Amino acid sequence: MVSTLHYPVNQEGHLTIAGADAVELAKEYGTPVIAYNIDLVRQRARKFKDTFDELNVKSQVAYASKAFSSIAIYQVMKEEGLSLDVVSGGELYTALKADFPPDKIHFHGNNKSYQELEMAFDANIGCIVVDNFDELLTLRQLTKERKQRMAILLRVTPGIEAHTHTYITTGQQDSKFGFDLGNGQADEAFRLVYDDEYIEVLGLHCHIGSQIFETNGFVAAAEKLLLKMQQWNETYQYTCPVLNLGGGFGIRYTDEDEPLSPEIYVKEMVLAIKRLSNESAFPLPEIWIEPGRSLVGDAGTTLYTIGSQKKIPGTRHYVAVDGGMSDNIRPALYQAKYDAKVANRMTAPTNHIVTIAGKCCESGDKLIEDLSIPEVQTGDILAMFSTGAYGYAMASNYNRLPRPAVVFVEGGQSQLVIRREVYEDIVRNDLSLYESEEK
Numbered sequence: 372m373v374s375t376l377h378y379p380v381n382q383e384g385h386l387t388i389a390g391a392d393a394v395e396l397a398k399e400y401g402t403p404v405i406a407y408n409i410d411l412v413r414q415r416a417r418k419f420k421d422t423f424d425e426l427n428v429k430s431q432v433a434y435a436s437k438a439f440s441s442i443a444i445y446q447v448m449k450e451e452g453l454s455l456d457v458v459s460g461g462e463l464y465t466a467l468k469a470d471f472p473p474d475k476i477h478f479h480g481n482n483k484s485y486q487e488l489e490m491a492f493d494a495n496i497g498c499i500v501v502d503n504f505d506e507l508l509t510l511r512q513l514t515k516e517r518k519q520r521m522a523i524l525l526r527v528t529p530g531i532e533a534h535t536h537t538y539i540t541t542g543q544q545d546s547k548f549g550f551d552l553g554n555g556q557a558d559e560a561f562r563l564v565y566d567d568e569y570i571e572v573l574g575l576h577c578h579i580g581s582q583i584f585e586t587n588g589f590v591a592a593a594e595k596l597l598l599k600m601q602q603w604n605e606t607y608q609y610t611c612p613v614l615n616l617g618g619g620f621g622i623r624y625t626d627e628d629e630p631l632s633p634e635i636y637v638k639e640m641v642l643a644i645k646r647l648s649n650e651s652a653f654p655l656p657e658i659w660i661e662p663g664r665s666l667v668g669d670a671g672t673t674l675y676t677i678g679s680q681k682k683i684p685g686t687r688h689y690v691a692v693d694g695g696m697s698d699n700i701r702p703a704l705y706q707a708k709y710d711a712k713v714a715n716r717m718t719a720p721t722n723h724i725v726t727i728a729g730k731c732c733e734s735g736d737k738l739i740e741d742l743s744i745p746e747v748q749t750g751d752i753l754a755m756f757s758t759g760a761y762g763y764a765m766a767s768n769y770n771r772l773p774r775p776a777v778v779f780v781e782g783g784q785s786q787l788v789i790r791r792e793v794y795e796d797i798v799r800n801d802l803s804l805y806e807s808e809e810k
């Protein structure tokens with residue numbers, strides 16, 4: 372892959388990230404390290420929010436935090452006035468640790484445990500996105516027992532197949548998520564709770580996929596969901612105030628990707644919903660969206676140190692780095708494509724075609740195939756771009772590799788926000804067979 376994308380370079384010929392020299396970052400924090408351009412994160416967050424404001428629509432932009440969850444990123448989103456999606460007790464715990472306003476937290480998931488739901492009630496979060504009948508019944512019970520109100524959205528599968536990678540599509544009928552919109556399940560769910568004493572039905576939610584580069588899928592979904600809310604309005608005289616269209620806005624991983632700007636996604640959605648609402652005389656709902664990848668994905672760059680190389684004449688030239696599928700499983704899991712450059716040789720001619728290999732004991736642990744780079748040697752720094760979403764979040768200790776450090780860079784200044792794991796962390800939960808003798 373010959374990249375034609377341009378990345379900022381300083382006078383030393385080094386890559387810069389939010390104004391900081393990437394080679395210096397690698398030196399200071401060690402490698403692998405994931406460096407986030409927080410200037411870019413803030414810029415994206417504002418674009419999503421401001422576009423709704425400019426169009427005069429009530430909205431909530433919720434950061435879908437499974438993309439990258441940490442106390443510091445939650446603090447950034449809080450500063451930017453965003454809401455927050457969590458999908459587990461662990462993410463909720465992290466949000467509360469970050470002092471995220473509970474009323475702006477939304478809880479997702481297809482199998483929330485009783486204990487996780489109790490945690491959400493204890494924290495008095497803003498909304499639970501209900502996924503199935505079992506959860507709905509548990510919620511009815513919990514609200515009654517605790518005499519505590521809870522706002523909910525009903526997650527539905529609208530049967531829309533977004534244009535994206537099939538492994539990560541969730542909007543089709545055959546999905547583990549949500550009530551089916553077409554076969555009456557969503558109607559049944561609504562009928563069960565719309566007049567409940569404690570449960571307040573805010574409206575409908577769908578998430579039609581990920582890494583989507585077109586707006587027509589969102590518009591089609593909005594149409595289906597709005598029609599359903601309008602039907603319920605006629606049948607039950609109940610007006611749902613919220614329409615949540617999920618996330619999935621695409622980003623650029625390689626120069627084959629051509630994402631739309633946040634403004635375009637939001638504008639097209641809003642215009643369609645305004646038109647539909649006008650046509651049907653159904654009051655314009657609040658519009659909620661849930662960007663994950665598009666807030667943090669291309670803001671993240673992983674810096675690795677290059678180690679050994681293996682040349683198989685006529686076949687392949689492997690260049691290995693000091694991380695791999697343990698800090699980024701997406702290439703192995705989804706055949707995800709990435710771009711990379713040698714951070715300390717940004718101006719050198721890229722005349723070698725190599726495969727970037729990780730250091731894990733799996734032949735499939737290849738991060739990038741057929742990448743054009745300059746001649747490299749041990750100690751050079753490889754910068755792999757757009758690793759900010761579903762990278763660290765999916766990291767593991769496979770081969771007992773410690774998880775990398777994470778730093779935030781803003782206006783040229785860097786700050787450690789997740790410490791690199793050390794070997795002591797690796798054995799933290801291990802118990803010795805001979806524990807009693809050792810003590």
Ligand SMILES: *Cc1c(COP(=O)(O)O)cnc(C)c1O
Binds near residue numbers: 437479582617665760
């Ligand atoms: C994963 C997810 C998102 C975010 O998806 P991105 O592709 O990261 O924008 C939003 N909403 C729901 C319900 C999700 O599961």
